[in-house]
Amino acid sequence: MTPRNENELAEVIRAASGPLRVQGGGTRDVGAPVDGEVLSTAGLSGVTLYEPGAMTLVAGAGTPVAELEMLLAEEGQRLAFEPSDLRGLLGTSGGSTIGGVVATGASGPRRIQAGAVRDFCLGVRFVDGAGRVLKNGGRVMKNVTGYDLVKLMAGSWGTLGVLSEVSLKVMAIPETETTLVGEGLSPADAVAAMSAALGSPFDITGAAHLEGKTCIRIEGLEASVAYRARALADDVLPGFQPVEATASAALWAGIRDVRVFAGADGAVWRVSVKPTDGPKLVHALGDLAHEAVFDWGGGLVWLRVDETRDGDAGATAIRAALAPLGGHATLMRATAQTRARVPVFQPEPAPVAALSRGLRNKFDPRGILNPGLMGA
Template structure:
């Protein structure tokens, strides 16, 4: 992707947008370009990157809030937080392995795509940590919404609307977000040998325990050996993460292991192996295989995930594993994405949404990458977009407003 504009200021971005709007030219907006394979492949007239708009504007460890320019590398944010034993609670995924892209993930890109990892089940999505934004709309106006402290909820709905809009409403130039203390210790309880339905029941049981599980995933036998160097015990692995003070983690892990031993063989992973495992779950390591085999990110009710996979396996070749207590299903298809089939079964199981994360250009051109919205919601989305981007210049091919 050839970058035509790399403004180093908000005013520079606004100037570019005003020129594009005057010419009725379309504009693809990227941060580090790490998710360039997402969405339907529609060629924009120009490409704008925010990668030169960098720097941490303010950071107050005591108040646990950060303001940063949108192009600031995610690695810089995380390194700064680590110095104060703090973290981004929502564990944003690194999409580079799945897309086989290079570049540097940016904090603006994380919030624009609402990128959320395993801890979402207790900490919420990226948008839930976002307190305020500055952005440039489709008319080239710079707008501020929200504030720097949690109790200031002015413009909160607008802030949440920008998070997950994939750059279709405006170009984020600055984000303000809350952070949390980094747990000093962690362990993972592993229950081995369960099938998908049994694992769903065990994860529900674990989440109901008073042990504060911060991650719940099921790694089917087909993918289990691809995690932490194949060091997980034999059989499918249902993995449950606990975090906190060392003594507390040890006691809670022992309690959880005892409660679950009736379901299957139980083992425990130490903090080092826990960190590796959950980063690999977060980044979908089994399917970061350098191919274009279709990959779906499916969000459904936790009790419905395994039912969806079972139904699909009767009809087509599919591999899968589960995060978010079974509510996030990563589906890799062998050949055809089978979009109609996937979305029909999701609807039959009570609803949800499926995003075609990866496929070759032919499939991406023919299949809506984002879940088609019901007519009333689609109409509302179009009205919102008309207010923010009346000329429809931003990010053709990424039509979803809320993710």
């Protein structure tokens, strides 16, 4: 089913007699498998408002991200939160949609400086599980009243409602960028270097460590970037070498999309922890973690593990190691059989789980929107 507008979307949901598998571009096949009829938002496509001067954009949820990026680039602007393209990692095809990006909270490396998807989402329109059309927020940052459904929908994975339209704040593309790269640091030393850089006054927009390389990104006006890169290398990151402009952009595209794991065997976990706890987690896991990528200064850890390990892709071991650290882990890549058996998203404490159930019952009383995708 591919409704062409919001009214049709509402009619489809009201008429549904069974589960619906909500899908944008189909590029993020994450979560427990959903047995239901596919409801695609691809027909809800198109930009309805773009005001470059106000840096605001309104688009249908099914609008391809690539289309938006081209439109914004013509005006020297971009999506601030650097959405990832995980097709290579997940082995999927199609094209990412802006509704899918918001629904999955797909924030990239720039989150440490600019913020997450939810921070740039000004308003949403969506249809809940009862077929009601709801809206929240507006076209300017101050126009947010009542319940903050904007932030509630960001990262809800289509379990509370089906997005039909999103309003976004965008940002200018900087004149240039430079990445300082250090070689051979251990994860603990890399996190220490990233923390020092992020604690400096030089406005870091990316800090990651992978394959023995520690990468620190600076963006802005050419003269400012050159000064900050020199000062950072001299005062904070001795021995780091600059990678500039297009080469820097290519480096961060690979980090954003976790390309180092694309095509490699095994399950992939996405783990959020306190930055200084990332190396501790990897050390505690020992040979379970074949490879690790540290992003967000060490606060986001991507792990590649043997999917057959312990019969649960390492879920028990990873979550046991996380328990004293207070983080959470999501199984981003595994076979459908593993995802049906293993809790993909971090199990919630009982009080939080009760709140989540209450929200789902409120917005999807029949339980038809991506049922079971995020767990019970």
